[in-house]
Amino acid sequence: MEIRNAGYNHCHDTDFIIDRPKGSGDNLLLLLKTDCIVTLDGVDQLVPANSVFLYPKDAPQFYRTCPQQLFANDWVHFLFEGEEFAQFSARKIPLQTPIPVQEPNFFSHCIKEIVYETYSQNLYRKESASCYMTLIWDKLSEQLYQNSFFPKDSRYEMLATIRRKMYRSPWDSRTVDNTAHEVRMSRSAFQKLYKQFFGITFTQDLIQSRMEYAAMLLQSTDLGVAKVAEQCGYRHYEHFERQFLKRYGISPKAYRTQDIPLFRR
Secondary structure, three states, X not given: OEEEEEEEEEEEOOOOEEEEOOOOOOEEEEEEOOOEEEEEOOEEEEEOOOEEEEEOOOOOEEEEEOOOOOEEEEEEEEEOOOOHHHHHHHOOOOOOOOEEOOOHHHHHHHHHHHHHXXXXXXXXXXXXXXXXXXXXXXXXXXXXXXXXXXXOOHHHHHHHHHHHHHHHOOOOOOOHHHHHHHOOOOHHHXXXXXXXXXXXXXXXHHHHHHHHHHHHHHHHOOXXXXXXXXXXXXXXXXXXXXXXXXXXXXXXXXXXXXXXXOOOO
């Protein structure tokens, strides 16, 4: 597989728009982290946050931010090689159709690794990036299959809705108690099911959502680090800094001064 361009955690202003009437000359994978509007055959369609959207090669690409909202996503421009398109087609992943994903952090992690490998000097960078793309196809296909053939657990749906809200608005004031109350569960039942369904505790997931949002703000805005902490729901900068250091291994100020390349969308 040829990865032509890729980007991770890119954030844009409220006037962001992509308009390519003849496409980009390659396939485009989008992982939307905010809601956006996609126009297909002249019809506008809302694509919710935490969705994957795939444009095939040479298909017109017209998408933009929702009114009064920022735009954030991960993306990969790529071309199939050899038998890869046939292998992709066998997974029956729909094109130009919003695919809500249950584990957006997993897919975002894969794209982050694709970006790293693509722009590294690693000997097997192309092979490694292709492996991550194949993993994305496999997990998308699995999710589509499971959603089609297995009955949904209403408790899972309820907690997944809460999780999506949390990643859309990580700055919201949430605790185990008030979130358990929101889904009408006891504290212990809520924590047990959350860990069972998502493989992470609610508190750890909340911190992770805030740290990822903070990293995006540090990379893509000029907000001061104290303001970033505030935007992520922290009242005390010291608390924010400790958690950021634990998550990324460096302070927010040091993270901002890293040499982060900017690539074409």
